Amino acid sequence: MSRLSTLWVWAVFAFMYLPIAMIALFSVNDSKIMSLPFSGFTLKWYAEVMGDGRLGGGFLTTLSVAFPVAICATLLGGLAALAISFYPMRGRGIFAVLLLAPFLIPKLILAVAQLIMFNETGVERSLLTVIAAQTVIVLPFSTLVIASVLIRIDRGLLEAAADLGASGLSAFRRVVLPLMANGLMASWVVAFVLSSAEYVLTAFVSGRAQPLSVLVASDFRFALSPSLNALAVMIVFGNIALVALAELIRRRASKTGA
Amino acid sequence: MSLRVGTLLAAPVTAFLLALCVAPLLILFAYSFFRVDFVAISYDPSFANYAKIAGSATYRGLILKAFGSGALVVAITAVIGYPVAWFLAKRAGAMKSALLTLLLVPLYSGDLVRVFAWRVLLGAEGVINRSLIWAGVTDAPIQGLLFSPLATHIALTYNYLPFMVIGLWLAFESLDDAWLEAAADLGARSPSRFARVTLPLTFPGLVAGGLMVFVMVVGDYLTPQLLGGASGITVISAINDLFGTAFDWPLGSAIAWTMLAILMAFFAVGAMLIRRSSLVGGS
Numbered sequence: 001m002s003r004l005s006t007l008w009v010w011a012v013f014a015f016m017y018l019p020i021a022m023i024a025l026f027s028v029n030d031s032k033i034m035s036l037p038f039s040g041f042t043l044k045w046y047a048e049v050m051g052d053g054r055l056g057g058g059f060l061t062t063l064s065v066a067f068p069v070a071i072c073a074t075l076l077g078g079l080a081a082l083a084i085s086f087y088p089m090r091g092r093g094i095f096a097v098l099l100l101a102p103f104l105i106p107k108l109i110l111a112v113a114q115l116i117m118f119n120e121t122g123v124e125r126s127l128l129t130v131i132a133a134q135t136v137i138v139l140p141f142s143t144l145v146i147a148s149v150l151i152r153i154d155r156g157l158l159e160a161a162a163d164l165g166a167s168g169l170s171a172f173r174r175v176v177l178p179l180m181a182n183g184l185m186a187s188w189v190v191a192f193v194l195s196s197a198e199y200v201l202t203a204f205v206s207g208r209a210q211p212l213s214v215l216v217a218s219d220f221r222f223a224l225s226p227s228l229n230a231l232a233v234m235i236v237f238g239n240i241a242l243v244a245l246a247e248l249i250r251r252r253a254s255k256t257g258a
Numbered sequence: 259m260s261l262r263v264g265t266l267l268a269a270p271v272t273a274f275l276l277a278l279c280v281a282p283l284l285i286l287f288a289y290s291f292f293r294v295d296f297v298a299i300s301y302d303p304s305f306a307n308y309a310k311i312a313g314s315a316t317y318r319g320l321i322l323k324a325f326g327s328g329a330l331v332v333a334i335t336a337v338i339g340y341p342v343a344w345f346l347a348k349r350a351g352a353m354k355s356a357l358l359t360l361l362l363v364p365l366y367s368g369d370l371v372r373v374f375a376w377r378v379l380l381g382a383e384g385v386i387n388r389s390l391i392w393a394g395v396t397d398a399p400i401q402g403l404l405f406s407p408l409a410t411h412i413a414l415t416y417n418y419l420p421f422m423v424i425g426l427w428l429a430f431e432s433l434d435d436a437w438l439e440a441a442a443d444l445g446a447r448s449p450s451r452f453a454r455v456t457l458p459l460t461f462p463g464l465v466a467g468g469l470m471v472f473v474m475v476v477g478d479y480l481t482p483q484l485l486g487g488a489s490g491i492t493v494i495s496a497i498n499d500l501f502g503t504a505f506d507w508p509l510g511s512a513i514a515w516t517m518l519a520i521l522m523a524f525f526a527v528g529a530m531l532i533r534r535s536s537l538v539g540g541s
Binding site: 002005006008009012013015016017018019020022023026033034076079080082083084086087088089090091092095098099101102104105106107108109110112113114115116117120132133135136139168193194196197198199200213216217220221224228229232235236239240243244247 | 263264265267268270271272274275278279280281282283285286289338341342344345346349357359360361363364366367368369370371372373374375376377378379381383384385388416419420470473476477478479480484494497498501507510511514517518521525
């Protein structure tokens, strides 16, 4: 029973990593044809991607969206996390539902709804609308990351600070804020990754300047090629490295916070 | 501490979400009662769009198909996920947090890249077909692999399995092993232990994980679109078309709100089930 379940778990994890492993393998295979047997090792597909000016421009656009989204989502997520998991508030249940809504509503429906609103109010589609729209759907995740750090903070510390004569604000600044700092950093990284990977909403509300995900989507739709493998691998490993960094920061928080 | 601090902190977030999530959905709702006159929107409210949806076999079929896909993927992920969640909670020991992280990492690769990877694997020119031909198993590529409901459902299972596992894992974490030992001592065999002890006690996790998987499958646009081929037409892609080439925003809005209303009903039922079963589990 136990051996069988171990085997099952291994199989499931293999399934989860199979597609990523495959594109990684064929991104360094020296052949245009993606098939066994392997024809030798090459980095030329990576060189091809790096030399592509159109993708480079898209990457810069992605960065100029992801940085502000990560900041906005972390600020708003920090406020939301404090309200929902730390300080008492009125209407907590309704607030929680409101926060979860962007995660649960199909993205395409949210996208067309925002498209109508921008259209009706005469707001021109631009990178600003992309930033606003992405912040909405990243917010549930950034709130969750920050709240997961906040709930481990001992409330006794606040009472101790109050007993020592600290006002609410200075107790926050000198006790709570340092303890939640790691949560804020982790949230920033997670928000950055989610923003850069987002496609459906971005495609609907972006104007002339198109982020990498929108450019890549049209490439993916039409052709398979080893250089697209290389691009996908770079995106995946860039994201995974950032998420690993965020997880490390969050873990450090749980050690010092405990 | 007074209730004011939290309420004050929540205020900017509430304002932001009201402006960019609730307001657009309300405008979408209003649009669902308008109609298109040639190329302009006629702001003359009626139920015509909803009547059209109810009367159209195509739209009714697409909505049913979406919920069918959702139910199927929930069932598959539950069967795959139960042993994994149990293992993570009860057997993983020191490896637990590493395994949980490993489970979630593929989610961060982005839905576009994941769909692309499945195309590379399943396509007529893809890894599996080319390799089968090379190995001499078949002469011509197996066409049904990509651009089929099979491809769509493999990728949907892949995309949303982690959410099911997380829901079940949380339920297993709070499941006391003593219940299972007691059942075994009383002579229950393992299928009956699962059906009469494990399943009822982990039911809230199954409902929570199932709801997440269900909404995400129903709302998925990219996966059926890029992997399903002709079968990739879904109710969500129909909304997309009505907002794009077909230019009938009001009808698109009405379909979108029909879907939202049904999903909300599912959530209400799900929340009720979770509340009721956690009351039973707690007593």
